[in-house]
Amino acid sequence: MRSWIILLGGLALWAVHFFGLYFTGSIFLSSGTARSIAGLFTLACAAATLLLMAWINRQSEAVLAGWVSPAGRAGAVLALIAIIWQGLPVLF
Amino acid sequence: MTSETGFDPKLYDRFPTSGARPRGELEELERIWCAPKGWQYLTVVNNNYVGIYYVGAAFLFFLLAGILALVMRVQLAAPLMGVLPQETYNQFFTMHGTVMMFLFAVPMVEALGIMLLPQMLSARDLPFPRLSAYAFWAYLVGGLAFFSSLFVGLAPNGGWFMYPPLTSTAYSPGINTDFWLLGIGFIEISAIAGAIEIVVGVLRTRAPGMTLDKMPIFAWAMLVFAIMIIIAFPAVILGTLLLEFERAFNWPFFDPTRGGDPLLWQHLFWFFGHPEVYIIFLPAAGLVSMMVAMVARTDLVGYRLVVLALLATGFISFGVWAHHMFTTGMPTLSVGFFSAASMAVSVPAGIQVFAWIATLAVGKVRYNTLALFIIGTLIIFTMGGLTGVMVALVPFDWQAHDSYFIVAHLHYVLIGGMVFPMFAAFYHWAPMVSRRALSERLGKWVFGLMFAGMHIAFLPMHLTGMMGMPRRVYTYLPDRGWDLPNLISTVGAFVLAAGIALFVIDLIRNVRLAPGGGNAGNIYGAGTLEWLPTELYSTRSIPVVKSRQPLWDDPDLSKDVEEGRYFLPGSVTGNRETIVTSPLMAEPQYLQIMPGPSVWPLLSAVFTAGFFLLLTVQAYGAGLVSGVLAILAVLRWMWETDRPVKQPFVDIGAGINVPTYVTGTSTHGWWAMVVLMIVIGMIFLMTVFSYLYLYGRSTRFWIDPPDAVSLALIVGGAALSALLAAGSRRALLKGDGRKRLAIWLLILASIVISAVTFIDYRSWLAAGLDPEASGQGAVIHAFIGLQACLSGIALLMAAFVAARGARNFIPVPRSNVIDLPAIFIIFTAALGAAGPGLVRLFPGTL
Numbered sequence: 001m002r003s004w005i006i007l008l009g010g011l012a013l014w015a016v017h018f019f020g021l022y023f024t025g026s027i028f029l030s031s032g033t034a035r036s037i038a039g040l041f042t043l044a045c046a047a048a049t050l051l052l053m054a055w056i057n058r059q060s061e062a063v064l065a066g067w068v069s070p071a072g073r074a075g076a077v078l079a080l081i082a083i084i085w086q087g088l089p090v091l092f
Numbered sequence: 093m094t095s096e097t098g099f100d101p102k103l104y105d106r107f108p109t110s111g112a113r114p115r116g117e118l119e120e121l122e123r124i125w126c127a128p129k130g131w132q133y134l135t136v137v138n139n140n141y142v143g144i145y146y147v148g149a150a151f152l153f154f155l156l157a158g159i160l161a162l163v164m165r166v167q168l169a170a171p172l173m174g175v176l177p178q179e180t181y182n183q184f185f186t187m188h189g190t191v192m193m194f195l196f197a198v199p200m201v202e203a204l205g206i207m208l209l210p211q212m213l214s215a216r217d218l219p220f221p222r223l224s225a226y227a228f229w230a231y232l233v234g235g236l237a238f239f240s241s242l243f244v245g246l247a248p249n250g251g252w253f254m255y256p257p258l259t260s261t262a263y264s265p266g267i268n269t270d271f272w273l274l275g276i277g278f279i280e281i282s283a284i285a286g287a288i289e290i291v292v293g294v295l296r297t298r299a300p301g302m303t304l305d306k307m308p309i310f311a312w313a314m315l316v317f318a319i320m321i322i323i324a325f326p327a328v329i330l331g332t333l334l335l336e337f338e339r340a341f342n343w344p345f346f347d348p349t350r351g352g353d354p355l356l357w358q359h360l361f362w363f364f365g366h367p368e369v370y371i372i373f374l375p376a377a378g379l380v381s382m383m384v385a386m387v388a389r390t391d392l393v394g395y396r397l398v399v400l401a402l403l404a405t406g407f408i409s410f411g412v413w414a415h416h417m418f419t420t421g422m423p424t425l426s427v428g429f430f431s432a433a434s435m436a437v438s439v440p441a442g443i444q445v446f447a448w449i450a451t452l453a454v455g456k457v458r459y460n461t462l463a464l465f466i467i468g469t470l471i472i473f474t475m476g477g478l479t480g481v482m483v484a485l486v487p488f489d490w491q492a493h494d495s496y497f498i499v500a501h502l503h504y505v506l507i508g509g510m511v512f513p514m515f516a517a518f519y520h521w522a523p524m525v526s527r528r529a530l531s532e533r534l535g536k537w538v539f540g541l542m543f544a545g546m547h548i549a550f551l552p553m554h555l556t557g558m559m560g561m562p563r564r565v566y567t568y569l570p571d572r573g574w575d576l577p578n579l580i581s582t583v584g585a586f587v588l589a590a591g592i593a594l595f596v597i598d599l600i601r602n603v604r605l606a607p608g609g610g611n612a613g614n615i616y617g618a619g620t621l622e623w624l625p626t627e628l629y630s631t632r633s634i635p636v637v638k639s640r641q642p643l644w645d646d647p648d649l650s651k652d653v654e655e656g657r658y659f660l661p662g663s664v665t666g667n668r669e670t671i672v673t674s675p676l677m678a679e680p681q682y683l684q685i686m687p688g689p690s691v692w693p694l695l696s697a698v699f700t701a702g703f704f705l706l707l708t709v710q711a712y713g714a715g716l717v718s719g720v721l722a723i724l725a726v727l728r729w730m731w732e733t734d735r736p737v738k739q740p741f742v743d744i745g746a747g748i749n750v751p752t753y754v755t756g757t758s759t760h761g762w763w764a765m766v767v768l769m770i771v772i773g774m775i776f777l778m779t780v781f782s783y784l785y786l787y788g789r790s791t792r793f794w795i796d797p798p799d800a801v802s803l804a805l806i807v808g809g810a811a812l813s814a815l816l817a818a819g820s821r822r823a824l825l826k827g828d829g830r831k832r833l834a835i836w837l838l839i840l841a842s843i844v845i846s847a848v849t850f851i852d853y854r855s856w857l858a859a860g861l862d863p864e865a866s867g868q869g870a871v872i873h874a875f876i877g878l879q880a881c882l883s884g885i886a887l888l889m890a891a892f893v894a895a896r897g898a899r900n901f902i903p904v905p906r907s908n909v910i911d912l913p914a915i916f917i918i919f920t921a922a923l924g925a926a927g928p929g930l931v932r933l934f935p936g937t938l
């Protein structure tokens with residue numbers, strides 16, 4: 001289980017983020033409230049991804065860690081970039 | 093390295109074994125896995141046969157839909173042609189799109205998976221051979237019947253995405269639409285059956301030692317593919333059901349005059365529809381990754397990145413569905429989010445393309461037909477990807493939407509992303525199933541014609557689109573400047589078709605199927621396990637995997653495997669069997685006894701298809717009979733399963749002992765049940781989404797929910813039912829004496845949960861809820877309907893367990909026959925409390 005979290009954690013946070021954005025936009029439309037919520041949510045997800053990376057670095061005895069950890073770290077980096085990128089529309 | 097199951101990896105060093113194998117061992121394997129004769133070809137279940145049938149059927153649908161496309165192109169060759177009247181043209185483009193997407197693309201990749209995966213993973217077969225047989229027959233019978241609607245002029249005509257209100261009874265009164273809704277809904281069930289098989293197969297039946305990082309890329313791709321099907325298809329199944337309910341019973345899910353919303357359909361459809369594109373592309377990309385490594389004669393560059401790209405695509409493709417709805421007036425901010433997300437999708441796809449290019453660049457490429465098709469893939473798919481980024485830009489999409497630009501874009505993506513890889517795969521894997529390879533000389537012509545034809549046909553469509561030609565029009569007026577590009581497109585379509593026709597000739601000339609050995613073998617010198625020598629039983633023994641290209645790294649592997657020097661060199665229990673391994677490290681866990689040929693999957697498929705088709709033509713009585721027969725056939729098929737054998741432990745080679753019967757969370761049956769519960773859970777979640785969506789639209793027609801007493805009864809009843817089911821498992825643990833009690837508890841649990849559903853229904857009736865009056869009424873009835881189905885299944889399971897108990901077919905103290913129904917009932921109880929809770933507490937007058 002821990003190996004799967006390492007491998008998929010970043011991507012899962014990314015998914016949580018875009019569903020969050022969808023619900024914010026659908027409920028609060030294009031209002032200022034929506035922008036603030038989405039912006040804060042983006043920061044929260046980005047922070048969570050950073051925490052995840054730190055956590056992955058501390059995992060050594062997970063099964064197949066030698067392969068899973070680098071892949072999971074790369075996934076987290078990808079997710080971090082994507083989360084920030086997808087949050088950008090709140091600025092416009 | 094940590095072990096996953098406590099298995100000692102040093103044991104692998106015992107292989108390859110030495111010394112002579114006992115006499116008669118090979119003969120016994122051959123006897124157990126013997127080839128079918130005559131009628132038995134209909135009852136085979138092993139993947140060597142079912143895989144070939146499946147690929148053949150999918151290819152047939154490709155040809156049929158292609159013929160429709162050619163006729164359409166003739167109609168469009170010049171302005172005001174009279175080949176196809178308007179209504180027929182509508183049916184043609186709808187059928188072409190639908191058949192290509194649902195009866196060709198998805199089944200084809202699933203078929204390739206069923207054909208290739210057991211070989212690549214070196215399993216004797218996938219874990220549920222009868223389920224793949226069922227999936228195939230359901231698909232074939234349902235697909236052919238669906239296609240035949242065209243011959244009687246009753247084919248669906250609302251476009252492949254069937255938007256209401258065009259497809260509501262007001263504008264589509266005939267049964268054309270019902271053919272689509274029931275036909276496609278049914279075929280999705282077959283796709284899900286295949287997906288369950290693939291998830292469990294990839295995670296649990298890999299050869300020992302094939303850890304995740306040594307898995308062939310195609311297996312990764314199929315794993316992501318199957319999980320995406322499991323998450324995405326429930327949305328469209330629910331959508332088709334709701335639209336069918338609206339048409340049949342006048343429940344206004346999509347009717348805004350009574351609190352429904354046609355956009356709900358678009359959400360449900362595209363939540364499935366966008367992932368669908370990747371569902372088609374990812375397995376094809378997996379094939380390309382494997383073939384690229386093979387033609388370049390080197391390991392794939394960036395294996396880990398490619399796996400990551402597959403996974404990332406799987407996740408993100410669920411977050412972009414609304415880019416198909418940019419023109420529907422969504423909030424601007426949401427449009428911004430979806431636009432950004434859509435552009436992000438191109439990153440993982442880009443990673444894959446660059447990994448392929450890099451692999452080709454570092455290796456020494458042989459330019460055979462197969463390499464040409466791969467290069468064609470790269471060019472065509474990249475071009476489609478570029479126009480994809482263009483339409484992800486919202487202002488551009490407002491212009492291009494519903495024009496021929498989109499037709500050009502989607503064909504570049506689909507043909508580059510799936511058709512060309514498929515042809516490459518045909519050339520590559522033909523020697524695995526046929527005595528002779530396909531012709532290189534003809535192959536280069538096939539490629540040339542297809543590649544040129546593809547561009548001649550679809551490149552001009554970008555232009556016709558920009559010049560304003562809308563899609564889905566059966567003709568156009570002269571003097572718009574559309575004549576020439578359309579004529580060129582038509583010529584191109586025929587050039588492309590000529591290439592495909594030449595391929596069919598090649599098939600007929602060269603392919604001599606050899607499912608049971610005697611195939612042409614590894615003529616391209618590939619390194620993965622499907623190229624081990626195989627017979628009907630797959631490989632003689634199951635190797636220990638130490639690298640990603642075992643055949644390259646161990647030149648003796650084929651010989652040792654063939655001489656039975658690895659796992660399971662014979663049959664240890666006298667049955668068909670394979671090794672089940674752990675999901676991450678592929679450590680051997682137990683021996684699975686596999687079912688042999690059977691007529692019941694075929695019969696269940698025919699009767700299920702009959703059920704849906706008879707409903708479509710409104711023969712309700714006959715439909716019901718067919719449905720009951722289908723259920724009986726499924727029960728009969730289950731009857732023979734889960735019979736422990738005499739030997740509790742067996743030696744699967746070199747003195748390594750594993751059990752032959754296990755229960756609990758590590759069994760393949762449990763995994764399949766969990767996957768099935770995810771499917772049902774997704775249907776439930778999508779219903780929740782529909783409920784909230786309609787609530788957000790308008791509550792003008794909504795009524796107050798029933799009182800708190802009913803909710804208390806429902807939650808209490810559901811809890812009781814779950815406790816009873818859990819108790820049943822407990823009772824069985826106490827041994828033979830409590831077996832009767834266990835069965836009774838299970839029966840009681842299923843009765844209680846059915847009663848809960850009934851109470852729910854009655855309480856809403858008393859509150860005055862009318863399914864025809866409002867979106868609320870309609871969705872709540874959908875919830876109750878779903879719950880009624882699940883309760884019905886729970887009752888059937890309990891009856892089945894009782895029947896097996898009466899015949900003493902339940903092993904004690906643990907039995908999958910009790911376990912699986914018990915967790916199903918607990919799950920049903922959870923949904924049975926959650927659904928009524930939601931619709932009573934939210935919007936909340938309690």
Ligand code: HEM
Nearest residue numbers: 158161164185186189192197251252499506563564565585
């Ligand atoms: C063999 C070459 C092919 C040709 C000549 C062709 C031609 C066409 C034509 C003429 C249309 C109708 C355009 C309109 O009136 O709007 C169309 C639509 C479509 N095609 Fe193809 N096609 C081909 C292959 C494919 C393949 C391989 C796929 C998918 C795997 C595919 C998927 C679709 C879809 C989804 C539509 C949209 C249908 C709709 O509007 O509802 N086509 N194609």
Ligand SMILES: [Cu+2]
Nearest residue numbers: 365366415416
């Ligand atoms: Cu899309």
